[in-house]
Amino acid sequence: MNDFDFYNVINKPVYAPDRKVFGRVWSVLYILMFLSFIIFYFQPLSLSKILATPLFCLQFLLNLSWTPVFFKYKKIGMAFAICGLLLITVILMTLLFFRMSFLLGILQIPYILWLILATRLNYDIMRMN
Secondary structure (H helix, E strand, C coil): CCCCHHHHHCCCCCCCCCHHHHHHHHHHHHHHHHHHHHHHHCCCCCHHHHHHHHHHHHHHHHHHHHHHHHHHCCCHHHHHHHHHHHHHHHHHHHHHHHHHCHHHHHCCHHHHHHHHHHHHHHHHHHHHC
């Protein structure tokens, strides 16, 4: 069984998307993150930018860590904790982004909405397994 087949065999709630949906959604989200980074980079130095910089880096590291923790190491509880921290980090980052640029903040809304779904899905998978 490869790491991603794990998703097919675990118990999931009825609203769980097909595994293929994740790749499509994350492709769009990574494009939005890239656009955000470009806009963010060219923002003038401000307290919001100084505070948002470590949050941007932290959310990216948390984002990258979730997949191997969940799929490779099959640590559903740890993945849920990462997902929760990721959601909180992105919300805080987004609030700071809105202070810098309305567009910068708006670009994060799909990310937050997906993370809400992903966190709930991860919680339900953890509960069901």
